[in-house]
Amino acid sequence: MGMELRVLMVMAMVVALTSVASAASGTATYYTAPYVPSACYGYQDNGNMIAAASDELWNNGAACGTSYTVTCTGATNQGVQQPCYGTTVKIVDYCPSGCQGTIDLSQEAFSTIADLNAGKVYIDYNLV
Template structure:
């Protein structure tokens, strides 16, 4: 019985150590990613086809990457944490909904002449800012 208790204690200790290690490492990794400033716009449905997934539906928390982050398609499938930081001189002066951050998946390439660094789906944009603003200043980083 004592051997069983020791094995159980060892198993719990190892599980907690591994979990703690993973949490610390993932937190460090997320913090190690630099935030970049840019702008965000939005586009409206339909969201298919897309440059990354064709006619496969990827939901609505999605975005199109501008040339700044497209990297010849390497951005496909990448997730980005996007935070509204302020309005631009276009549209609503205070468009941000608090300090909301959302995570979006890159599913498309923003067409030439794209006005934003990241072109969010209408639903994603509306979750962090007033859509009437049209363009917002953001900070963003790769989310792993």
């Protein structure tokens, strides 16, 4: 029984490390309501834990409906000190060319990972 438990623990650690290692890095910004219409769902309400995908993720609309875990890793400017957290968001919109972040989060989603005063933060993100 002891050996089985050790094997399970090692497997769990490998899975956890694999998911961390596969995270992509980028930046997140935020936009404010109203969140409709969106490029993916028109006037359908998808709540407020949503995001717009930049060209990097958009893939001609294939990103619509995908979910990402987004974790703040630090501020992009030195003047803002804040703790960083993570959340899960659903892609519902397209962030046009010239978008300032890899993922443009709703204001509510951004405020769960960082202080809104930061405006833009470094992130790691994973497809869920």
